[in-house]
Amino acid sequence: MGILSGMTGFARVTGEESWGSWAWEAKSVNGRSLDVRVNYPPGCEALERDVKAMAGERFNRGSLQVSLRVDMAAGAGGVTIDHALLGALAEAARKAAGFEPTPEAIATLMTFKGVVETSGATLRDLAANEAAMAALSAGARLALDQLGEGRRAEGASLMGLLSGHLDQIEALAGEAARLAATQPGLIKAKLQKQLEELDQEGRVDAERFAAEAALSAARADVREELDRLGAHVKSGRDLLNAGSPAGRKLDFLAQELNREANTLCSKSASLDLTNAGLSLKGVIDQFKEQSANVE
Structure with a gap:
């Protein structure tokens, strides 16, 4: 079973060295792709490449803001x-x-x-200190690791929410299937009533009426939509169990679920089935909203 990850998180890591102190902050929010922005002191351009490479190894999606602050120790570089x-x-x-x-x-x-x-020149020359740069790079790695832990914690919460939504969709689809079984009888009764009102002289024979009722029932048949809903629910559970990256696939799945719910409502011949379809759409919207938070 894979691990589901969200895209929101925050981490802060600090350290002390002989030349001064440093602090890395990394925060992440939702994003369609991976976007990493790095803020760093003058002379530390090499750290930007390191941070972006490390982020690419850990994350697939999300907008990341990674910042480094360095405070030089008094007299660390002389005058x-x-x-x-x-x-x-x-x-x-x-x-x-x-x-x-x-x-x-x-x-x-x-x-x-x-x-x-004094310190200004020392800060610009910090990049020439290999030991200092190694310490700062290690601090960035630790901050990104902690950010990943925070995103996975969000993923665990999303797993529960999304699984619950799929359970609701499955239950509502089952209720819709029960209501759909009554559609042929409802359609026949509706046509019979219309026929009695419009054909009081009895010119329409029983065979023609039966054919029309059968055609109307076929048009209102929602078994394919219900079967596809069941298949989509299974696909959703498989995606959740496989873990991230799954966000884009879950978003597409939500669109497909909504398509089937819309068709079910359009074919409905009863208020109860229509209400079941509308309830389905409501839960699917919640599923889509939460899937947007998944990496």
């Missing part, structure tokens, strides 16, 4: 000084003041934007 920029500023100060800048003036010049770089 980088742009000596060329600092020298240009010091030369400009010397020319303006007419004497060499004092140490205090140099310290003030170092506060100018771009002279001293």
Whole structure:
């Protein structure tokens, strides 16, 4: 027996390293195909390829949003000084003041934007650290695994709901079969009443009346529709038991179930059978709505 999976889930995984901390968040919602979007810090482009490859190995459908946040540890990468920029500023100060800048003036010049770089440069250079990238990739893998567990938990709930809908469809089809067995008699009685009202002189012979009644009963015969409903219910159970991916097939099956229910209603010769057909359509709509959540 396979495992049914939904398409909705959320996972968050965090970690601490010597260079800082990180957090992966992965969330998933319904989608007609697999769409993976990855948000990552500058310099970590390689992680996008890893995440998309890992998602493709785990999922078939769904819209995924995967995000990475990295907080660098204080002093993790040291300090980088742009000596060329600092020298240009010091030369400009010397020319303006007419004497060499004092140490205090140099310290003030170092506060100018771009002279001293700390964490920004370290974050951009994180991709060059193989150990760091391996840790981040492993964290993404764990987040996607946990997301898969959440989607399978949703699938277990959907399994119960969809199985219940199929049971209801089968029961209603059985009730429709019982009511359909009375259709020939109802049609004959209806035709007899019409004949009595329209042919009071008795010009229509019994043989012709019998032929017309038989033809009308044949047109109202819903045994094929009921047989196909039974076959579709069996196919639905087989799909559920086989597990995901099954969402698209279940959606198509819901359309076929609805087609048979519509035909049953159009052929109905009694209010009771029509009501049974309408009840079938209601349950089939619920089945279709829930099948849209299946991967």
